[in-house]
Amino acid sequence: MDWAKAKTILILCYLVLNLFLGYRLYADPGRSEGRLTVVDSAQLARTTARLAEAGIKLVAPVPERAPALAKITLRHRYSQKEAVSLFFGDSEATILRQEEPGRTIYRRGKEILTFYDNGAMIFRLEGNQMPVILDSAAARRIFEEFWVDRGGLPEGARFDSIYRDERSGKFIVYYYQETDNRGIYGGQAVGMVGPGGLETVLLTWFDVTGSAGRTRAVIPPTDALEMVAGEVKVAERPRELIIESLSLGYFTEPYNARQWEAVPVWRVRFRDGRVYYVNAYTGELEVPSGNLFR
């Protein structure tokens, strides 16, 4: 027997077989125990058509692939003491402290910090600002300048959006928290800027302490979009609806808790400021309970 020739033939056969198997694995959208969720163009076209039927225009890029994710565990970034230090600095000036059910209020002159038991903080500055000519760029600059004196925005802050409240004429500047390129929606720094300058700052910020549970596939973004379309369909629609942003991150609310878990969500943001969170495991809409949340 010609072993040399036989080996050559076997090598060629196995090479072809491995190429075939490799391609089969690569091309199969449902492979890899849900490590990757894939959206094909036909699926995207169907969703876009359904959104159009519901009067919704999709301008946000839709990810073609989404990785499987595990839950993450969170805890509050700032204790009460750290929050006081963050907003008032290490000044020796007297800070008045007042405890109320569910919250503690600190005052220094015209500055008021309310620290809620669930970790949310609201800092108010009462009428001590210089009048400014206000537009969205100025509002954002004013908000960012506020943080410069405090060592910059909290680590991982990413600019999200800015809106003008039509009734009051004030601008609301949104930053969200990001860790390892994933949004921690619910971790947010929000500023309300009026004609007299920065009026209110809302801060909820978290530390990611690890992951929880097993890594599992997420639903396709198209499913999340259709879920939101179904919700918006029945809601009041004041004007043209445009989905401006679609992203995969984690959802949480501020809790009066030591530690908790957050689940992956698809975040769908409309141009008019509305935001929806769709649980990326179950496809159900997450409904934030507090009005501090966006």
Add this chain to the structure above:
Amino acid sequence: MKPERLEAAKTVLLAALVACSLFLTWQVWWGTPGQYEPLEPAARWRVARETGSDWVRLVRPAMLTLSAGESYWVFLPGDPGFDVLFDEMVSALKGAEAREGSEGFPEGYARFQADFAHPLPLDLFSGNAEHADTRVRSLLLIDSQAIAGYMTDSGNLAWLSLNHPPELELVPGGVSGTPILSSDASLWVTAIPHLTRGVTSAAALEIGHDVLDAFFLDPSVVRSIEEVDGALIYTDGVRGLRVYTDGTLEFSDPSSLPDRGNYSLLSALLEADTFIASTVGWPEYPYLVDYARVSWGEGKTGYRLVFSCSPRGLAIDQPMIEVTVGNRGVVSARRMGTGPGQAGSSLPMIPPVFPFDLPERTVQVEDVRHILPAYAFSERAGYRSYRPVWVITLVDGMKFLVNAHTGTLFQNR
């Protein structure tokens, strides 16, 4: 390259290709379970037992009294024959209609009485919607007679006509009792059974390690929140389960808020039965303590059901499970963290002696409407237990407890 070395390299390459093909084949074969993991709702629910007509087990009376001539037997939940007798009563009452007049019961027949720890709607037994607002405290049947009596919670006596006269089967079981006749002595028997029961400890109830499997269709999507006070909350974004440090469990499912439409107590009992059996499980000999119709506006109604249990045959006069249910399922549920634990040594239960002195009055035997044996919660020097008592309800509605081991007024501390 020398031919020998070339052949050696080809051998290594071939071996590598074979290994690679095996790995890829394994990946293709085992590594593609599909894009999503399927949910298996039905399979994930632990169904502890078959349900259906078991609602009768949830409305057990605290005591059944069978009297024939001068003999009295008392049956408590768990006694042999208890369920057989009660099933007979429920069966006989089906289709019963109101009966005019007050001719009284014929003498000389065996009679059979059920006393409930808490009043229940008569329509649950008769199936007659006209009885929906009538809450009965006691029911009474006469052997071979197509007539039944009931006593309402306010002490009124009334009569029912039965479709078929019951044939009371004298089943072995129960304990003998001493009758104490109430003011309506000719009709109603308040009997004191000759019992021996010990103190039962109150223990923290177990929380199964599979508690999440029981409450959530897919526990892998559930996230936990560890509250500052140590309580744990589990939620899938819609349903929520709170586990308190004392073992109390609280479940809520706003997605089960009911639709418009009528919903019967019987349907609510069946729904609650299935839910509790498949989640935390029923305690020993559960019974319905209280119920109330609740509404969420716009014609959406349901029932709030409160259950307790009867360890060793004595009803605990304390809620153990609360369930709110509508026509779309269980909206909320709560299981207390403490329940009956180990039973102590049995001691004779001393019958209450009349006249009985209360701080504000003296109770004569004629004042008594009925007496039931029960367990009452007690906490002394940090030791929590259930102690045997007599629950004495007077004709004027007043209720008090007598310590069944000392014969004195019961103090829970």
